[in-house]
Amino acid sequence: MSETLVTSRKQDFPGLLTPEGEAWHYLDTAASAQKPQAVIDAMSRALGRDYATVHRGVYNRSAQMTLGYEAARKRVAEFIGAKSENEIVFVRGATEGINLVAESWGGANLQPGDRIMLSALEHHSNIVPWQLLAERTGAEIDVCPLTEDGRIDLDAMESMLTERHKLVALAHVSNVLGSVLDAKRAASLAHGAGAKLLLDGCQAAPRMALDMQALDCDFYVFSGHKIYGPTGIGVLWAREALLEAMPPWQGGGAMIDKVSFAGTTYAPPPQRFEAGTPMITEAIALHAAIDYVSALGLDTLFDHESALAANARAALRDTNKVTLFGPDKSAGIVSFALDGVHPHDLGTILDEENVAIRAGHHCAQPLMEHLGVPATARASFGLYSDESDVDALMRGIERTLRIFG
Known part of the structure; x- marks a missing residue:
């Protein structure tokens, strides 16, 4: 530049x-990026002259806001190379995205004796949710060491992985050291052991071109406020087949198909994981932030x-x-x-x-x-x-x- x-x-x-x-x-x-005027303006318009709730209103402004909200989802999918916008779940931030995977996918798939692989450089948000999951399920956690210069030691990980490992969860870029993970090799190692790979992309998404197909991970999370967008919104990407098999995490409006006291059926992903009124204005501002960095x-x-x-x-x-x-x-x-x-x-x-x-x-x-x-x-x-x-x-x-x- x-x-x-x-x-x-x-x-x-x-x-x-x-x-x-x-x-x-x-x-x-x-920690959190400053916001360009283009993002501030987009947020201001969405909160002001354009504001209405989404998905439910039959009036024109609601329909227009719904189009804007779903356009943001499509823009995120394009930005990270997802196959479909149906793989994009809006969450409050990367922390919520990791917790969603731990609660939903982890709760449905981990059993006593299963193992989770983390690394020594992870952010607390990529440690504590897995500890809580391990306590509930009886799974156990292994910690991959670092190389001398502060990178995740994938050679060591290769020797540590076993068929008991069900999940590997790693930072794509360390928030402390700035070291960059060889994500494709991490995916190959995880999948070779039969495990899924989750990547914490908070520090990668603002400064690295992303392609979910090339990375070959299974889950990817990042936060809007680190990519020059607003707080209160983040992204969970997951393979569509995984999302379709995952049970709901939170219950409420928007994530349902039909509700009765006899029983409730649920909406397909991604709506299944977006209970309640969504982060409407934040999504529109995130769209503006992605446009801004993509132009550069x-x-x-x-x-x-x-x-x-x-x-x-x-x-x-x-x-x-x-x-x-x-x-x-x-x-x-x-x-x-x-x-x-x-x-x-x-x-x-x-x-x-x-x-x-x-x-x-x-x-x-x-x-x-x-x-x-x-x-x-x-x-x-x-x-x-x-x-x-x-x-x-x-x-x-x-x-x-x-x-x-």
């Missing part, structure tokens, strides 16, 4: 200015953010007072520890310099234990990031080192 394009794109994001009109160097995109090109975004992360790592390494975590080439995420400075203290001082980073365990406490630290500082880049953000980060770190000298 050219510097000119980056500079022009910064202007699309009103959140990148302080209330005083100064530049705000937002390096917390892995996901491969271009990956290259741009990876280059910034590499430059940040090089600058941090030059200070000689930093421990870096993860691979040298990462998907726009850099985690580090500054000698003698707690990440929270660093985050506070950087905030005074109009630089926003994340400090803590990043909802990955088992990974922190593996790294041997209680917390890390994390700088994560977005499509709006440029070298000025790296420079501001380093100025703030230099000031921090002088203070703690």
Whole structure:
């Protein structure tokens, strides 16, 4: 991505200015991305002049909103290379998507003695739902180790997988280390053992071109707010045959075929898994966000953010007072520890310099234990990031080192 394009794109994001009109160097995109004006406008129109409920109204505006809502589903299917929009379930976020799979598919398919394979770098949202499922079903959990540079060790996984494994659930991109999974090999290994593969795509979807057919996974989840869309909406993709065999998770309106006190029948997927009034305006804004990033090109975004992360790592390494975590080439995420400075203290001082980073365990406490630290500082880049953000980060770190000298 050219510097000119980056500079022009910064202007699309009103959140990148302080209330005083100064530049705000937002390096917390892995937690939640800023929103371009196009998304804000789409959300505003949907909440205002266009608003009506969907699926039930016989009046024109409801019909138009229904068309918009279902158009968003079709757009998501195109964006990730799904075979059909019927494979797209709207959920509140990736966390709900994983819980839906655990409750519905997992509850129907796992038995005592079955095994689930996770990795040491997973987000809590890809750990705790499986622990709850294991407690209910009697299944057991195995943890795949990491390579020395912070990647999921698929060689180790290959040796660990057995016919007792029913599910493998892995991060496509680590939210702490930025390491990218060889997803196609993970799918081959899982399927070779007779297991299904779920991928947590929260960090991949905003910066990598996706094709569900090429990835060959069975379930894929991501959150709208990380892909420059609104909070409160996410996507669960699953193979249509799997969705058709899964029982409902939540009951209510919209997910039914016919209700009577004698018994209820359920709608086909994806409606079966969307009980209640859906996230109408959020879906329309997500559509706008997908259009926005698609126009730039996901491969271009990956290259741009990876280059910034590499430059940040090089600058941090030059200070000689930093421990870096993860691979040298990462998907726009850099985690580090500054000698003698707690990440929270660093985050506070950087905030005074109009630089926003994340400090803590990043909802990955088992990974922190593996790294041997209680917390890390994390700088994560977005499509709006440029070298000025790296420079501001380093100025703030230099000031921090002088203070703690």
